[in-house]
Amino acid sequence: MPKLAINGGTKIRTKLFPRYNNINENEIDEVVKVMKKGILSKYLGAWHEDFYGGEKVQEFEKAWSEYFNIKHSISVNSNTSGLITALGACGIGLGDEVIVSPYSMSISASAPLFWNATPVFCDLEANTYSFCIKSLKKAITKNTKAIVVVHIFGCPSNMKEILEVAKEHNLYVIEDCAQAPGAKYDEKYVGTLGDIGVFSLNYHKHIHTGEGGVCVTNSDDLANKMQLIRNHAESVVENKGETQLSNMLGFNFRLTEIQAAIGIEQLKKLQSELEVRQKYAKMYDEALGKYPFIKTTKLENRTHSYYVQAFEFLEDIAKVSRDKFIMAVKAELEPVQDRENEGVPIGQGYVKPIYLLPMFQNKIAYNKQNFAFKDEISYEKGICPNVEKFHYKTLWTHDFTRSPLSKEDVKDVINAYVKVCENLDELK
Structure with missing residues (x-):
């Protein structure tokens, strides 16, 4: 038998x-408060006190920075938007090459194309599914400008070796942490080890706002550029006094007040x-x-x-x-x-x-x-x-x-x- x-x-x-389903009465109560107030978004796509969004968006970004012990958190409407924003802030453009993972959500590899840069794939190693360092070194050319590291499945990549290679070749390191919020490498949160970390708040992630994302960095310059790219940069730079115009294209990658209110409660969980x-x-x-x-x-x-x-x-x-x-x-x-x-x-x-x-x-x-x-x-x-x-x-x-x-x-x-x-x- x-x-x-x-x-x-x-x-x-x-x-x-x-x-x-980790949504409960706390999120519902906070959403109701926003709805009763009637301000569902407060962004203005111009240089104005509301350029950075409403109260809940800024409260959420502050809470995220405190949790992850990072200087700047820039909320966006998806991890996809975050990766595009991050690469734009790094000045990626035509002729540049970006080393990417072959085994992730497609945007982890296609994001460079939004800036007319060339994705170059790097093989992964067994067990942690991190970049194979031998393959990584082989992929670097004189045109390489950045590495997009994916902490796939929630497993931290071999950041020490990756950062050593990046430092040797003067490359930006962007961490795709869509699946790894709260994961740590050497007691430090992933996303805070490279130049920029990008997190997802998509509905099936650990914590979520339906759709959404957060970019983090300790760099004032990169934070400023990401905030501009997120919110109609081309309409803002003149009055803000920005003179670096590279990649200052206009997007609407903004998070709403409702999503931010949910995010504040979700982060606690x-x-x-x-x-x-x-x-x-x-x-x-x-x-x-x-x-x-x-x-x-x-x-x-x-x-x-x-x-x-x-x-x-x-x-x-x-x-x-x-x-x-x-x-x-x-x-x-x-x-x-x-x-x-x-x-x-x-x-x-x-x-x-x-x-x-x-x-x-x-x-x-x-x-x-x-x-x-x-x-x-x-x-x-x-x-x-x-x-x-x-x-x-x-x-x-x-x-x-x-x-x-x-x-x-x-x-x-x-x-x-x-x-x-x-x-x-x-x-x-």
């Missing part, structure tokens, strides 16, 4: 998992959410780390924030493919409430390597004469072999570390993994 549910056996779990995720991730690591065909993430001098938890499956040892293994585990479980159409939140790989997207394969962004792409920069399959191996063969992630999952919920997931691990022969 088969034991695995995928072969007709009894499932480990038959009820839905609770969905992630970040630490408790991190503690839940770290506690549950440890349970999975302890249960699955004993199997020789499963590699867990092992960290030194880093604190993971577990946007998702990543593992690697070694097919040569298991004698079963990763995809068969994951399909068997998913068959033992149920989806998440209100997200049933997405299936069980365990993924084979993460996202398709970004350089394989049509835009990079065809080297077309704005038009057929796009000068951002260079003939000598390759986006062919095979340029990042580690990432392709992760995606197509070894890596898997799950979204089972968050609140409001209970220990019993987590134990069900662990039991599903263990059941399949102990009955691999049924999949051969």
